Amino acid sequence: MSAYLTNPHIWQESWDRQQEAFLPDREHRFTAMLDAVAAVTGGAAPRLLDLAGGTGSISLRALARFPDAQVTVLDQDPVLLTIAESSLRGRATIVDADLSEPGWRAKLPHDGFDAVLTATALHWLPADRVTALYAEIRETLRPGGIFANADHMPEEGLTQLSAKLREQARVEREARYAAGASTSWPDWWSRAAADAQLAPKAAERAKIYPAREHSEEWTPPATWHVQALLAGGFTEAGVIWRGGTDAAVAGIR
Numbered sequence: 001m002s003a004y005l006t007n008p009h010i011w012q013e014s015w016d017r018q019q020e021a022f023l024p025d026r027e028h029r030f031t032a033m034l035d036a037v038a039a040v041t042g043g044a045a046p047r048l049l050d051l052a053g054g055t056g057s058i059s060l061r062a063l064a065r066f067p068d069a070q071v072t073v074l075d076q077d078p079v080l081l082t083i084a085e086s087s088l089r090g091r092a093t094i095v096d097a098d099l100s101e102p103g104w105r106a107k108l109p110h111d112g113f114d115a116v117l118t119a120t121a122l123h124w125l126p127a128d129r130v131t132a133l134y135a136e137i138r139e140t141l142r143p144g145g146i147f148a149n150a151d152h153m154p155e156e157g158l159t160q161l162s163a164k165l166r167e168q169a170r171v172e173r174e175a176r177y178a179a180g181a182s183t184s185w186p187d188w189w190s191r192a193a194a195d196a197q198l199a200p201k202a203a204e205r206a207k208i209y210p211a212r213e214h215s216e217e218w219t220p221p222a223t224w225h226v227q228a229l230l231a232g233g234f235t236e237a238g239v240i241w242r243g244g245t246d247a248a249v250a251g252i253r
């Protein structure tokens, strides 16, 4: 990258606030995933892949908790990767790759990760691609390594309650926007596009993500993900965190 952003921590902060408007318990899921990483590594500094990591929110928290961690952030968004590269400044390897293509693994600096973590991202991909991706992710892990995915995973037996929980969350989110507690998703991107340093990256982004970014909200229950992990070769898989209609599943290689 040519130059670091002047204020990456401010962009990181506003990204976190914008994401928390959707996920008020975002920090809880990150902590649950990092607890699982600590359990797997037994206190040793993990080699961690922050998959579809965006601005590197998970990487920053991993480095705060495990200062000697070797971290890689992978994403394809030029705006978010610019923020990640600027705020992590040499403390992480930045990889620009598209997870919808199996070739993403060839861009990694190494295999044998202790942990691959991802959050609020894989619902952007179609079901058959996620199934294949789980098997590919397994190949990047060392034996005994952990993969965890936190995303929208409603309980299949709670259809009506899930709809009510989502509506309640939507009302609260709108109230946050109205009060100026956070920027909405489109507002955040408009502000990034208006920033002198990020504007060229926003123009690049518009070519990667057309106006409608993910064609559908595909949110199967956690049981679907657990089955897909087992089908992908993970030796054990299950839920490590739940909050309302979201959950985090994990698989061990």
Ligand SMILES: C[S@@+](CC[C@H](N)C(=O)[O-])C[C@H]1O[C@@H](n2cnc3c(N)ncnc32)[C@H](O)[C@@H]1O
Pocket: 019, 051, 052, 053, 054, 055, 056, 057, 058, 074, 075, 076, 077, 080, 097, 098, 099, 100, 118, 119, 120, 121, 122, 124, 125
């Ligand atoms: C809502 S953001 C979440 C980012 C980060 N995990 C976090 O929690 O802040 C979803 C991320 O998935 C990334 N993403 C979506 N599809 C992708 C793909 N095909 N390849 C790489 N990254 C992708 C987006 O660029 C974006 O950074």
